[in-house]
Amino acid sequence: MASVSAELDKRNERRKLKQIASEFARTDKDGSGDIDLQEIGEALSKLGKSVNRAELKAAIRRVDDDDSGTLRYREFINLILLETGFISDPVAESARKTSLGVGLGRGKRKGALKKKKRGQIKLNVSLNSNGDNVDISVEVLQAANLLPADITGLADPYVKMYIQPDPSKKTKQKTKVVKKSLNPEWNEKFTWTLSSATKLEHRFLTIEVWDWDRITRNDFMGAMAFELKELEDPDTIKAGWFILLDQEQGRFFNFPSAIQPKSVRPAAPARGHSVRARDSKLSSTPKKSGLRVEDFKFVKVLGRGSFGKVFLAERKTDQKMYAVKALKKVRVIEDDDVGATITEKEVLALGAQAPFMVQLVASFQNQDHLFFVMELVAGGDLMFHAMKHGAFSEKASAFYSAEISAGLMYLHERGILYRDLKLDNVMLDEEGHVRLADFGLCKQNVAPADGSTQTFCGTPNYLAPEIVSYKPYTKAVDWWSLGVIMFEMMNGIVLFDGQSEKELYRNILNQQIDLPRTMSAEARATVSAFLTRRPAERLGAGPSERRDVQATPFFKDIDWAKLEKRAVPPPFAPKVRGAKDASNFDPEFTAEKPVLTPEDSRALAAIDQAFAGLLRCPANQSFQKRMATHHHHRKHPQ
Structure with missing residues (x-):
C-alpha cells in the first residue's frame, strides 16, 4: 500500500512540474529563457497562487541568483518551492562550513550595495x-x-x-x-x-x-x-x-x-x-567655507572607488596635510548616491565631538567635483594591517574592538545606524587609535532604544541575517558586523564566503559558526554573543547596550573611562615617517598619479546648484576656525 501511495505522489509531482514548465514557457512570450516581474505575477496567477506583493518581491530576490530582476526556469521552480511560507528558505546547496584557507583581502570583498533609482x-x-x-x-x-x-x-x-x-x-x-x-x-x-x-x-x-x-x-x-x-x-x-x-x-x-x-x-x-499659507519663524542659513581646489596640492592617492578618489593633500597657505575626498558630481547623480552623500557629510560633522570618528573639516565644490576636507588619519586601515601582519593578538583585538564599540555606541545614542562596519572602514591614527570612516550608508533618526529600518544595504560579507532576510532591523546589525570583524582580526581569515552572492547570503543565514579552539573561552563567548542570529538576543541589541557590551568578559581588562578619553595605550603605533608619508595605504592606490578626473562639462552644467546645501561648514563654525583648531580637538578630546 505504501509503494502505491509513493508512486501516486511521484506522478503528482511530475504532473505539477509539467504544469509549471508549461506555464513558464507560455509566459516567456519572447523566448528569452527568463521572465520579468509582470510575467512572474501572471504565471503564478495561472498556477492558482495568490501572492502578497511585498512577499513576492522579497521571494524573487531570494531566488534570483544573478540579481537580474528576472527568473530563469530553475529560479522559477525555487520560487514555487517557497510557496508554503513564500519567504522561507529556498531549496539550495548545503551550507558551507568556514573555509579556513580563505585569507583576508580587498579583492574578496564586494563593495557596498547600491540603492535602486527612483526615477x-x-x-x-x-x-x-x-x-x-x-x-x-x-x-x-x-x-x-x-x-x-x-x-x-x-x-x-x-x-x-x-x-x-x-x-x-x-x-x-x-x-x-x-x-x-x-x-x-x-x-x-x-x-x-x-x-x-x-x-x-x-x-x-x-x-x-x-x-x-x-x-x-x-x-x-x-x-x-x-x-x-x-x-x-x-x-x-x-x-x-x-x-x-x-x-x-x-x-x-x-x-x-x-x-x-x-x-x-x-x-x-x-x-x-x-x-x-501662513507664516512661521525660522533661523538663518549657515555660511559656506569659501575654499577652492586651487588651495590644495594633491600629493598621493590614498583610496579610490566608483565615486572618485581620496587624496593626501597639502594646504598651500600653511602646508598642513589633510585627506580630501573628491566625489564626481555626475557619478553621484547617475548612481543615485545623493542621499548617501548628504548623510555622509552630516555624520562626518559629528567627528569634532567623537573621539573614534574621522572628522570633517570643511566641504566645497568646483564644476566637476564635490570635496570633503577631512583630518588626515595616516595610520591606514585595519584591513591593510591585517593583510600585512596576519591575525592580531587577543589583547590587540580587544583594544580595537572596544574602541570600535565606543564609536558605535556614540552613533547609536544619537539615533544613527552605521551599517557598513568592516576592517576597510576602521582607520588608525598616528598613535594607533581607531577612527571609523565612510558614513555614506548610515541611517539617521532611528530611535536609540528600539527604532528600526529595512533598507537592504551594506557590504555583503558583513550583512546581518535580518538584512539578508529583508526583515526590519535595528542597531543590532552593527553588533553582528563587529562579531564578524572580531573573528577576522583574531584568525586572519574570512568568516562568511561563497562562490556567488546568493551562496554567501545562504551561508550567513545557515552556516554553522565554528570558532577555533585557539581563541580563548572569553573571546569565543563574546564573538558568539555578537553573532547570535536572533537579533533580540544579540549582545548590544537591548536598551542597556552600553552596560551589556562593556560587561562582556572579553573586555574585562578595558578601563572604559580611560578608553573613551583615548588614554589607553594602543597595541602599536603605525610607522609614519613624515607629514607626507602614505606607506600605510594600499600601494595599488598610492602609485597612481594624484590628479582629478575631469567630467563632461555639458553634463555638469545643470547640476552645480544641486550640491549647494551640502557645502555649509559643520557645526556652524567658520572654515578658518575649524582648519585652525581641528588638530587640537582631536589630540585632546573632551
Missing part, C-alpha cells in the same frame, strides 16, 4: 514677491522611469505637494492619479500665496510622488524639495528634470538631473490650482 520628475517652479504677498508656482509636468509598484510592473502615481513646516496644515495639494504608468503626464499647475512677512530660510516646498492603492495604504515612490530662500536666487535651476530621492532626503533637497530621460514626450501646458 525623475519634470517641473517648472517659480517664486515672485509683489509687495504684500509671495507667490509660489509649480507646474507638475511629467515623470519618467518610476519604480514599479504592483505585480503588473506598473504604478498609479500622483504628486503631493506641501510647504513645511506648516503650522496651519493647509498647504497640501495633489495632482490627479494617472493609472497604470511609470512615465505619467499630469500637466497641472499649482500656486501658493504667502505673506510678504514670511521668512523663507529653512522653509521648504516639498514635492512627493506616491502610488495610489484602492485597498491598502498608498506607497511612497520618491520626493524632492526646494528651500524657499533658494527659489529667490536667479542662479537656482527651477525648471526641467529633477531626481527623485528617498523620503528622508527628499524633504529638504533637490538635484537637477544631468541626463534627459529617454522616450519621454514633451509635456502639454499645465492647468492651475492655488492655496494660501
Whole structure:
C-alpha cells in the first residue's frame, strides 16, 4: 500500500512540474529563457497562487541568483518551492562550513550595495514677491522611469505637494492619479500665496510622488524639495528634470538631473490650482567655507572607488596635510548616491565631538567635483594591517574592538545606524587609535532604544541575517558586523564566503559558526554573543547596550573611562615617517598619479546648484576656525 501511495505522489509531482514548465514557457512570450516581474505575477496567477506583493518581491530576490530582476526556469521552480511560507528558505546547496584557507583581502570583498533609482520628475517652479504677498508656482509636468509598484510592473502615481513646516496644515495639494504608468503626464499647475512677512530660510516646498492603492495604504515612490530662500536666487535651476530621492532626503533637497530621460514626450501646458499659507519663524542659513581646489596640492592617492578618489593633500597657505575626498558630481547623480552623500557629510560633522570618528573639516565644490576636507588619519586601515601582519593578538583585538564599540555606541545614542562596519572602514591614527570612516550608508533618526529600518544595504560579507532576510532591523546589525570583524582580526581569515552572492547570503543565514579552539573561552563567548542570529538576543541589541557590551568578559581588562578619553595605550603605533608619508595605504592606490578626473562639462552644467546645501561648514563654525583648531580637538578630546 505504501509503494502505491509513493508512486501516486511521484506522478503528482511530475504532473505539477509539467504544469509549471508549461506555464513558464507560455509566459516567456519572447523566448528569452527568463521572465520579468509582470510575467512572474501572471504565471503564478495561472498556477492558482495568490501572492502578497511585498512577499513576492522579497521571494524573487531570494531566488534570483544573478540579481537580474528576472527568473530563469530553475529560479522559477525555487520560487514555487517557497510557496508554503513564500519567504522561507529556498531549496539550495548545503551550507558551507568556514573555509579556513580563505585569507583576508580587498579583492574578496564586494563593495557596498547600491540603492535602486527612483526615477525623475519634470517641473517648472517659480517664486515672485509683489509687495504684500509671495507667490509660489509649480507646474507638475511629467515623470519618467518610476519604480514599479504592483505585480503588473506598473504604478498609479500622483504628486503631493506641501510647504513645511506648516503650522496651519493647509498647504497640501495633489495632482490627479494617472493609472497604470511609470512615465505619467499630469500637466497641472499649482500656486501658493504667502505673506510678504514670511521668512523663507529653512522653509521648504516639498514635492512627493506616491502610488495610489484602492485597498491598502498608498506607497511612497520618491520626493524632492526646494528651500524657499533658494527659489529667490536667479542662479537656482527651477525648471526641467529633477531626481527623485528617498523620503528622508527628499524633504529638504533637490538635484537637477544631468541626463534627459529617454522616450519621454514633451509635456502639454499645465492647468492651475492655488492655496494660501501662513507664516512661521525660522533661523538663518549657515555660511559656506569659501575654499577652492586651487588651495590644495594633491600629493598621493590614498583610496579610490566608483565615486572618485581620496587624496593626501597639502594646504598651500600653511602646508598642513589633510585627506580630501573628491566625489564626481555626475557619478553621484547617475548612481543615485545623493542621499548617501548628504548623510555622509552630516555624520562626518559629528567627528569634532567623537573621539573614534574621522572628522570633517570643511566641504566645497568646483564644476566637476564635490570635496570633503577631512583630518588626515595616516595610520591606514585595519584591513591593510591585517593583510600585512596576519591575525592580531587577543589583547590587540580587544583594544580595537572596544574602541570600535565606543564609536558605535556614540552613533547609536544619537539615533544613527552605521551599517557598513568592516576592517576597510576602521582607520588608525598616528598613535594607533581607531577612527571609523565612510558614513555614506548610515541611517539617521532611528530611535536609540528600539527604532528600526529595512533598507537592504551594506557590504555583503558583513550583512546581518535580518538584512539578508529583508526583515526590519535595528542597531543590532552593527553588533553582528563587529562579531564578524572580531573573528577576522583574531584568525586572519574570512568568516562568511561563497562562490556567488546568493551562496554567501545562504551561508550567513545557515552556516554553522565554528570558532577555533585557539581563541580563548572569553573571546569565543563574546564573538558568539555578537553573532547570535536572533537579533533580540544579540549582545548590544537591548536598551542597556552600553552596560551589556562593556560587561562582556572579553573586555574585562578595558578601563572604559580611560578608553573613551583615548588614554589607553594602543597595541602599536603605525610607522609614519613624515607629514607626507602614505606607506600605510594600499600601494595599488598610492602609485597612481594624484590628479582629478575631469567630467563632461555639458553634463555638469545643470547640476552645480544641486550640491549647494551640502557645502555649509559643520557645526556652524567658520572654515578658518575649524582648519585652525581641528588638530587640537582631536589630540585632546573632551
